[in-house]
Amino acid sequence: MLVNYLLILLNTMILVSGQFLWKFGMVNKENSFGSFGEVVKLMVSPYIVTGLTMYGFATVLWLFILTRVPLSVAYPLQSLAYVFAVFGAFFIFNEPLSLMKIVGVLLIMIGVSFIGFSSGA
Template identity: 45%
Template sequence: MTGYLPLIIFGVLLNAAAQLALKQGMRQIGYFEFSLQNSSHLFFAVASSPYIIAGLTCYVISVVVWLLVLSRVEVSYAYPLLSIGYIVTAFAGWFLFQESLSPTRWTGIAVICIGVWLVTRSA
C-alpha cells in the first residue's frame, strides 16, 4: 500500500490547492449576502473568477485521482491520509493569507502529523 503513497499525496495536495484557490477567489469577490437580489451578480462573479475555476478544476482532478486510489488501496488506509490536507492548508493559509496559527492549532497539527505517521506505519 505504501507504493501508492505518492498518488494519495498528489490527490491530497490537489484538494488543498483547490481550497487555497477558492479562498483567493473569494478574497477577490469579497463578503456577500445570499439573497435573490444579488444572486445573478454573485453567480457571474464566481463563474468568471479564474481562481474559482482553477479551484474547481483541482477538485475534479482530485476526485479522479481519489477514485484511482480507492481502486488500489484500502479505504481505512487512504482516507485518514486526507488529513495531510489540513496540515498543508493551515501552513499555506498562514503563509499566503497571513492567517493566525494559535498554539492550539499548532497542537492540532502536531496530533494530525502523529496520526498520519501511525497510519502510514500500519501498511
C-alpha cells in the same frame, strides 16, 4: 507501496491548492451572495473555476487511488490536508498560527503516522 502514498499526497495537494484558489477568489467578496447574478458572476471567476477544475481532477485521481488503497488507510492519510492548510494559510494569507493549531497539527501528524506505518499499503 510508495507510489500509493505519493498518489495520496498528490491528491491532497491538489485539494488544498483548490481551496487556496477558492480563498483567493473570495478575498474582498463579502457581498457576493446578495443576488443570483452575483453568485453566477462569482462562479465564473478564474480562481473559482480553476479551483473547481482541480477538485474535479482530484476526484478522478481519488477514484483511482481507491482501486489501489483501502479506504481505511487512504482517507485518514488525506487528513494531511489539514496540516498543509494551516501552514499554507499562515504563509500565504497571513492567518494567525496559534499554539493550539500547532498542537492540533502535530496530533494529526502522529495519527497519520500510526495509520501509515501500520497499514502496509
